[in-house]
Amino acid sequence: MTSISHPATLAPAPSRPVPRDWSRVIAVVAVSILALVVISPLFLLAVASLKPDRFQILADMGSFRAFWVSDPSLQNFRDVWTFSGALPFGRYLLNSLIILFVTVLGGVFLNSMAAFVLAWGRLPGRAVILTALIALYIVPQESIVLPLLTIVNRVGLSDSFAAQILPFMASPLYIFLIYQFFIQVPRDIYDAATVDGAGPFRIYWSVFLPISLPVLATVAILLGIETWNQYLWPLMVTQTDRARPISVGIASFFGHDSVYWNSAMAASVMMMIPVLIFYLAFQRWFVSSFISSAVKG
Amino acid sequence: MGNRLLRLTALTTALGAGLAGLSAAEAATLKLMFQGDPYEVKIITDTAKKFEAANPGTTIELINTPHDAYNEKVGAAVSANALPDIMELDAPFLANYVWSGFIQPIAPFIDKAVLDDMTASNVSQGTYPVDKQLYAVALVDSTVALYASRKQLTDLGVRIPTSVEDAWTKDEFEALLEKLSTTPGVKWPIDLFRSYGTKTEWITYAYEPVLESFGCDLIDRTTWKAEGTLDGDTCVEAAKMMQSWVQKGWVVPQSAGGNQFYAEGRPAALAWGGHWFYAEAKAQMGDDVVVVPLPKFGEKSASPNGTWIYAITKNASDPALAGKFLSFMLQDPDYRAAYREHAGFPGLKSFAADSPLYAPGGAMALAFEQASKSAVPRPPHPAYPTITLAFQKAMNNIFDGADAKDELSKAAKEIDADIEDNDGYPPFGGN
Numbered sequence: 001m002t003s004i005s006h007p008a009t010l011a012p013a014p015s016r017p018v019p020r021d022w023s024r025v026i027a028v029v030a031v032s033i034l035a036l037v038v039i040s041p042l043f044l045l046a047v048a049s050l051k052p053d054r055f056q057i058l059a060d061m062g063s064f065r066a067f068w069v070s071d072p073s074l075q076n077f078r079d080v081w082t083f084s085g086a087l088p089f090g091r092y093l094l095n096s097l098i099i100l101f102v103t104v105l106g107g108v109f110l111n112s113m114a115a116f117v118l119a120w121g122r123l124p125g126r127a128v129i130l131t132a133l134i135a136l137y138i139v140p141q142e143s144i145v146l147p148l149l150t151i152v153n154r155v156g157l158s159d160s161f162a163a164q165i166l167p168f169m170a171s172p173l174y175i176f177l178i179y180q181f182f183i184q185v186p187r188d189i190y191d192a193a194t195v196d197g198a199g200p201f202r203i204y205w206s207v208f209l210p211i212s213l214p215v216l217a218t219v220a221i222l223l224g225i226e227t228w229n230q231y232l233w234p235l236m237v238t239q240t241d242r243a244r245p246i247s248v249g250i251a252s253f254f255g256h257d258s259v260y261w262n263s264a265m266a267a268s269v270m271m272m273i274p275v276l277i278f279y280l281a282f283q284r285w286f287v288s289s290f291i292s293s294a295v296k297g
Numbered sequence: 298m299g300n301r302l303l304r305l306t307a308l309t310t311a312l313g314a315g316l317a318g319l320s321a322a323e324a325a326t327l328k329l330m331f332q333g334d335p336y337e338v339k340i341i342t343d344t345a346k347k348f349e350a351a352n353p354g355t356t357i358e359l360i361n362t363p364h365d366a367y368n369e370k371v372g373a374a375v376s377a378n379a380l381p382d383i384m385e386l387d388a389p390f391l392a393n394y395v396w397s398g399f400i401q402p403i404a405p406f407i408d409k410a411v412l413d414d415m416t417a418s419n420v421s422q423g424t425y426p427v428d429k430q431l432y433a434v435a436l437v438d439s440t441v442a443l444y445a446s447r448k449q450l451t452d453l454g455v456r457i458p459t460s461v462e463d464a465w466t467k468d469e470f471e472a473l474l475e476k477l478s479t480t481p482g483v484k485w486p487i488d489l490f491r492s493y494g495t496k497t498e499w500i501t502y503a504y505e506p507v508l509e510s511f512g513c514d515l516i517d518r519t520t521w522k523a524e525g526t527l528d529g530d531t532c533v534e535a536a537k538m539m540q541s542w543v544q545k546g547w548v549v550p551q552s553a554g555g556n557q558f559y560a561e562g563r564p565a566a567l568a569w570g571g572h573w574f575y576a577e578a579k580a581q582m583g584d585d586v587v588v589v590p591l592p593k594f595g596e597k598s599a600s601p602n603g604t605w606i607y608a609i610t611k612n613a614s615d616p617a618l619a620g621k622f623l624s625f626m627l628q629d630p631d632y633r634a635a636y637r638e639h640a641g642f643p644g645l646k647s648f649a650a651d652s653p654l655y656a657p658g659g660a661m662a663l664a665f666e667q668a669s670k671s672a673v674p675r676p677p678h679p680a681y682p683t684i685t686l687a688f689q690k691a692m693n694n695i696f697d698g699a700d701a702k703d704e705l706s707k708a709a710k711e712i713d714a715d716i717e718d719n720d721g722y723p724p725f726g727g728n
Contacts, residue, residue, distance in 0.1 A: 055559065255335065
């Protein structure tokens with residue numbers, strides 16, 4: 001009789017080296033190096049933001065001194081805030097947070113509703129709509145900037161939050177992403193909810209949304225980062241500080257005569273923190289959505 | 298009764314008109330679009346507040362636009378028919394803006410004292426050559442000079458020019474670059490500020506004087522044809538010379554950043570920099586930094602001029618008020634002090650008299666002298682946006698090793714095609 005043991009349960013032979021341990025060490029070292037490479041620009045940014053002398057930041061940039069600060073100071077952060085009035089960074093930050101919050105919340109809601117209707121609604125010409133949706137995704141945003149700008153101005157939304165939120169809430173990519181998730185939900189679940197007397201909106205709200213958290217988190221993160229980093233559109237559509245986001249505010253440090261690296265670095269760190277918190281809050285679902293999409297069956 | 302009704306109606310009408318006038322006055326808002334360094338943002342904001350305090354009922358709405366995306370913002374404002382009352386613009390684009398109908402003659406709205414105070418170069422940068430009218434004003438102008446270490450040049454036994462006439466000749470300058478290339482501690486003999494990027498006005502602004510000094514130009518300024526001029530033998534020779542500097546490893550590469558002149562150890566010996574670079578170099582190197590004129594590559598030396606200047610748009614609801622604000626701003630002592638502290642290049646004679654840096658004996662006096670003697674404005678033609686883009690592309694390719702003649706020919710064809718497509722931009726050039 002032959003018994004088969006799982007390899008994981010086998011004890012290593014005492015007289016032979018275990019190649020798996022070495023491969024683990026190599027993997028850890030490789031991942032650590034990769035992590036260092038990935039994290040080094042952020043680390044450099046954080047270190048540079050603590051150097052008050054913008055010339056020193058530039059002078060250090062070509063060597064490992066870029067990653068070291070001998071006399072750390074928060075002066076740059078103070079300077080950024082003292083521009084308040086001329087460059088009101090608190091206002092910019094608040095504006096960005098408002099735009100982020102409303103766009104993500106509205107975007108997740110709108111895109112998921114559209115995806116639900118596409119996946120489960122009685123929709124004539126669904127295949128055509130889906131094809132059109134994918135085709136829309138191919139159209140680069142830059143090519144619609146001018147017509148969009150004309151529309152925004154004609155409806156009187158210039159220099160407003162709405163101008164920065166409404167055009168970007170719905171996205172073919174996110175609708176398609178959620179649609180892909182929704183169509184994999186077993187038909188029985190939908191039918192059972194229908195038998196229980198739930199209408200389409202109730203099924204969407206109470207059944208589909210709760211089981212879609214990973215994909216919704218993915219959409220929230222992608223849409224959030226996209227919104228946070230928007231530059232060209234807010235620049236064109238905002239005139240004053242009323243609704244101007246921090247991404248445009250930071251660009252003021254890249255003057256026509258000089259680049260104010262110290263202030264730009266400090267402002268960038270401040271700009272990074274909210275999006276980092278946002279990512280950390282959702283990353284568990286984000287990772288799980290990737291894992292679930294990678295596992296078939 | 299009839300009379301009473303008439304009086305009441307007249308009174309009501311007068312009161313209504315008065316109130317309407319009052320509310321119109323209260324609602325006077327000037328929109329000003331500008332770009333600038335953080336210190337400029339602050340001082341313009343402060344000046345606007347002062348003007349509002351001195352003119353109750355007037356509001357200045359500032360549209361601060363990042364430098365890198367300024368032209369995109371102008372394009373967006375034009376397409377949305379939302380140009381502000383006052384807009385800052387880069388001087389070489391003035392001809393295009395006038396031709397496009399964006400801005401209006403400014404002289405009737407500016408204090409005579411300010412107009413009389415403008416330097417010839419400042420008048421030149423704000424004037425449209427077709428109607429010879431002034432369309433823009435500014436406190437400042439600009440130039441490019443060469444920066445070096447006095448000690449290094451002295452140690453090497455190199456002559457330090459003290460006037461524009463005295464500028465290094467082509468042979469002297471190339472011999473100096475050669476010598477510097479073998480000087481211990483020198484990594485790059487010269488920084489041409491390629492770090493500013495490949496799609497930037499710096500390329501045309503700073504390198505066109507080399508063509509001018511060789512005796513050629515971006516375009517023939519009489520026939521307004523680029524073919525035969527930009528791709529002529531003289532321009533090709535100038536471009537090849539600059540290409541050879543890069544190929545010999547004499548020029549600071551774009552990736553090294555623009556600080557190599559004053560970084561520790563001074564890896565770059567010379568800097569071909571704008572007047573604004575002086576403040577940075579001085580802060581790092583103290584009195585060792587010396588300013589010399591751009592070299593004479595041919596019969597004469599040449600230097601650029603033109604900076605960001607203010608115009609009143611055709612959209613301005615109250616051009617007189619816009620002119621009043623600009624006159625106020627250009628004469629505001631605090632506004633002037635902020636520019637003086639940052640080595641602002643004088644565009645007003647009174648500002649020059651107030652700027653010891655540029656006065657005789659000042660560290661930048663030679664740069665001011667150079668501007669008055671050798672400044673050549675960039676082509677004041679409505680096709681300038683095409684001219685500059687074509688030249689930028691050609692120079693980048695040439696620096697990267699492409700054939701100079703081919704690249705300049707392509708650029709010249711592109712420029713001529715644009716002018717032809719626009720029927721010569723009538724009535725420009727008498728067409």
